[in-house]
Amino acid sequence: MPEELGIKVRSELFKRKMSQKELAGIIGISPVYLSDIIRGRKTGPKAQEHVKHIKKILDI
Incomplete structure (x- = not known):
C-alpha cells in the first residue's frame, strides 16, 4: 500500500x-x-487521517 500511495x-x-x-x-x-x-x-491513526486528506486533495 505505501509504495502504491507514493x-x-x-x-x-x-x-x-x-x-x-x-x-x-x-x-x-x-x-x-x-x-x-x-x-x-x-502509519498510525493520525497519519491515516492525513492519507484521507491527501487522497481527497489529489483526487486519487
Missing part, C-alpha cells in the same frame, strides 16, 4: 506541477512528515 501521489504532484512542500502546506503538516507518510514510515 507512486500515485508523486504522479499527481508531477501532473499538477506541485511540490510535496506545497501539498504539505495545504494539509498543514511538515514536508518531512508528509514524506514519511508517503513512504509508509508513519
Whole structure:
C-alpha cells in the first residue's frame, strides 16, 4: 500500500506541477512528515487521517 500511495501521489504532484512542500502546506503538516507518510514510515491513526486528506486533495 505505501509504495502504491507514493507512486500515485508523486504522479499527481508531477501532473499538477506541485511540490510535496506545497501539498504539505495545504494539509498543514511538515514536508518531512508528509514524506514519511508517503513512504509508509508513519502509519498510525493520525497519519491515516492525513492519507484521507491527501487522497481527497489529489483526487486519487
